[in-house]
Amino acid sequence: MNEISAQPRIVYIDDDRNQLALVERFLSGPFEVITAENGEDGLRIISETPPDLVLLDINMPKMDGYEVCTRLQATPKTSFIPVVFLTAMEEEKDRARAFAAGASDFLVKPVKKDALLEKVRAQLATGAAWKDLQADNRQWHKKIESADFAGFKEHVAGQLNLAPDKKERLFETTAADIYTVFAEMGLVESTLSRLMSQYMGLPYTTRISPETIRLGAIPTAFCKANHVLPVMTESGEKGFILSNPFNLDLVDMLKKNFALEKTAAISIAEPSRIDLFFIEAPSQQKSSAVGGPQTPSPATAPKITVRNEADTDHPIVQITDTILNAAVAERASDIHIEPKETETTVRFRVDGDLRHAFTLKKATGMMIISRLKAQSGIDIAEKRKPQDGGFVANLGDRVFNFRLSTTSTPNGESLVMRLLEPYGAANSLSELGMMDGQVAAMVAAANRSSGTILIVGSTGSGKTTTIYSLLHAIDHKKRSIMSVEDPVEYRIPFLNQQQVNEKAGVTFDSLLKAAVRQDPDVLFMGEIRDGFSAKMAVDFASTGHLTITTLHTSNATTALFRLHRLGIDRGTMADTIIVIVAQKLLKKLCPHCKQTVPISPQEREMLAAFTDDVPSVVARSVGCPECRSTGYLGREGVYEVLEFDTQIAEMVRSNAPIAEIRSFAKRRGDLLIDTHAITKVKELLFTPKDIFEKVLAEETPVRERQKPRKPEPATADAGPPASAASVLLVEDDADTRMLITRFLETDGYTVTACADGIDALLCLGKQSFDLILSDIDMPNLDGFKLLEMINQKGVSVPVIFLTSRAGHEDETRGLELGAVDYIKKPVQKDLLRLRVKKTIQGRVSP
Template identity: 35%
Template sequence: MTAASLDHPLELQQLLPALIEQGLITAQAAHSIQAASCTQHPLECIAAQGPCLETLTQWLAQHAGQPYLRIDPLKIDVASVVPLMSHAFAQRHGILAVAVDAQSVTIASAQPYISAWEAGLAQVLKRTIKRVVANPRDIQRCLHEFYRLAKSVSGADQKMAIPGNVELLSLGASDKEPDANDAHIVNIVDWLLQYAFAQRASDIHIEPCRDQGRVRFRIDGLLHDVYQFPPQVTTAVVSRLKSLGRMNVAEKRKPQDGRVKTRNPAGAEVELRLSTLPTAFGEKLVMRIFDPQVLLKDFDQLGLSSADQQRWHAMTRQANGIILVTGPTGSGKTSTLYTTLKQLATREVNLCTVEDPIEMVEPAFNQMQVQHNIDLSFASGVRALLRQDPDIIMIGEIRDRETAEMAIQAALTGHLVFSTLHTNDAPSAISRLQELGIAHYLIKATLIGVMAQRLVRVLCTHCKRVTGVENIGCYEAVGCMECRDSGYRGRAGLYEIMPLDPALKALVTPGTDIQALRREALAQGMNSLRMAGIDKVNAGVTTMTEILRVTPGDSETNPLFVGP
């Protein structure tokens, strides 16, 4: 570009020759672009003929000698950057503040040769301006979403401000409860849910703090900061969600549970499970988002290898006994159980569950929810189910001796029982049952097997890169626009399946040696979680760093290769 072209918007006739020269478009495509009537940004007009808009943006940044930025809303402190300029100013110049510190402000623009706004903005903000080139479509979308949200937050905060008395203000008193049905609050909640769906979040955390309320999303197992609300707005948002979940809005001293059904941007029905917790600064609310596709997944999609599937199916084909799935919260136990039960729930079988709460409603099951306020516990629920002529029973979790004893009784009377335990690995389930007071001979008589599992992040197929190191760490995470620069997209399961064969049952004694049990299970062909992870690494599914993050080690064996 020449000096004469500075402070002029981009034009097609300026860009097309350079793009043809770079081989990004053909002369024929350039002719079609010029012939078409397009009122959008020149890069969007060109992208309509085939080239990727993000690739064109990267080329423009290099061509203009400015840094390129792919806008990731999760990495922008929206509450800090929106007040830097008015919506009208940002819209008029097509710019978006994406970062700010004490010395500088980073501004994204899709017009690198327009700089008329720079000097005035730098003077007003008393900071230097750092320019980056970003996708024009992302800039416009974020401008709309960020300022719309900021307007709703500001409007809600002003409505809740205490009128008049300055002394009351200084004391932090309030003369009214936040209005959960205020239009601003409704807009904030709608944005929160739709944004979570767009970001593939599995959980939404709304956490009251001393000065601000914090919103975080869990994406692929890791939490990300999203936004900060004023305290009163946070309270109103929580109240709105409690109302939607049919919870007692006035009760703030006790934990509560609720459910909400809504739709994602694609129109599919999504169920949210809500849980509140009283904290020092107000109620914390967590929403777990249940993927409507979970019940449609098969074992290949969950991540089970063919050998593990054979072991699992051999266990689940038994007529009676107990099968346990173990792992920490959020390790995918629910998905595994629901996928299994979905396959077992034929028209000839009466399948009943007792859950706390019911994770996902499935018409093929008879589902009952634990309700402690009326003394309907897991144990009493199982006792009731046994009078309902069941074939298969699923107990949400074995937490106490009474529930464990009812599960044992159900298995001894000819039922197939599924349940979960919180243990680090499969062999530890034996010691956990013994700690709950179950005799070793009852465990040997009823336990079919145990599956331990974890969820591991999957490498993004668009950007993963071969490291060149054989056997270990075949690929590494890079980061691209598809995975939002994390290098990972989605999660898969790691499984440790331990069928209780006669050799293992012989080791179940009043003082079971778990390490001896583990060694024998490995000798019988069980893959440990760490070994299952290494198989995933060798298959190019994930990285060794990720495996070490999510799997327990074994002090008796090599820290990388867990084996007998």
């Protein structure tokens, strides 16, 4: 290591002349001190004769300390000079921002002589070590291939089931080029990082907080060049985050110069995640003098460029940008920022499921929410009332709309953001998952001159995406197409799109009236939300126009019930509807790791009620780095397309039952949603369990009920005879289930016990019951949803709810749905016996 010179050279830059004189007096003698009153003069002095150390103020006119430091880092000649910030700014975020700019340490003003001398001597020693590192004739970017790297490549090829050409390309690469080759093969770099983590037995990290960075431990230029971060673990242990553990040259340097011990905490992260910590520091001169960034107009969706923000405190910008970029990399549809008692958690919704992404300090989470609210035109001072807003952001070469919604919780303000890519190319209907016959029916309907196309499904089932794909099948050169949306999710050049803006007084109803007056050939109405919009949709369709819209309901035929409740009579439906499309989105099994196995007895039972052609083999989820060990990768739709031909229209007009309409459609060969889902099980896209819980549970065919025979008379004290009645008990608590079963069996009832609503639906498909006793709060399918499905299928069986809730809201809701009684937990034996007996006797009475 080089010795520190007899009189090391120090450059101090500060716009405060008194401060310059004070520091110069403290250091003169053992050190040569050169001062500069602004950043430009300081950079000129440093470039002429590079010093051993730079002392730097932050708040300076024209060019602040962050910008000076960033410029030093940009030049190889000066990038290894230690920089110590002298500043009155002492918050943790200031230290993190100093690291991002390239500083090696931080000293808070007012400066004391002893502390300054101690800091200077330590940093001069660090600078000497950095000179050795810089003088090392080995080139950092030339990686030494690990002896085990060949084994790792075999592991990658096996895990990803690579095609022969890709496998050959992989085996030819060196450790230095592995990320580049991975990208050329169209694979995601985070997949490679996870595979490295898995193979090396090292943790993979997606949560890198600026507060954990060890300031000045390694030159920033070295960190950038080698994709490495020095960190401090939660237990206080020194650690390093690497992107490529097969870079033995880097490992040797860390051992030699930065105390990388065998016991050091090493973790893996992809290069792009590490790169987020080297964002150019923003200039404070660009910020508002009072109050920080200015709040944009609520009537607009502001546009920001991620990673180049210059009007907000850098650490918060940095952490926020890390979250946004990670969400895009993980294919998230939503970001949830949720305050807890002592921290803030960030979760991503990926393929319909929420996954934990980051844990932040509570104060950090609050600042991130405030920043996002300001970017979205939301009042940052209002934290109690729910608010909505949005902004547009460029992430790399892609543009995203972020739709924000806030609400108040006992632990603070919570925020949910939805990610939309408005200029993304529309998928074809086939790419969404439709069969060829379904696509043909949809395209034919879209090219009709009049009528209503109704897309139905639950929230988040992809209805709008289907409509955007459908709109691209319309000849827009010859036809005028207008939309009324809330909000506009995708930009379509040939579509005259209108967006609701309640704050500006632009309501859904007013836009709908305006659209009708424009007399377009095709009207896309975002959704039928009430009686007014339902009437407008059918009226517009009945006057020689085509209306395309959505409705929240479970399948094509039950949409008729919903429209009837909104005031549309059956005759009008028969005259105006040309097709109803029902859809659901299901997670697809990961093609890289799914396993094909013989179907189990339980899976066979799930499918047997819906098809005579039960497959002998099915696919199951496994988990690999490509799918983040979830076993699933992406989602695909299952659909039913019900065409309103003369026969279906006449059945609707004559008030035929929903079950009869569905039965007729299936007999004539229509591909209903349950059949489509089973087809995709046979194609090894979905598991039987997934389609049963998400699709078949709502379609379960229940056998014809037999009227129970009247029981023999019983005395007031005695229970009914043993064969008198059967009870379906639905209760997820094992102890309660066992206790109630014992009570009822003692009285002679036949009891079938189920742990949740899904199991109950299976039981209802096999036999009839005289009574259902159901808990309300249950996993998978709660009591309310179970009762709704029973009503939908036309099953006539009384339901008594069990619950431990104290309020009356649930009791009211249960009774409105058709429950006959409501029993509070803990269940009292005598009360339970009397209510069950009364209900069953009332059911079998003549």
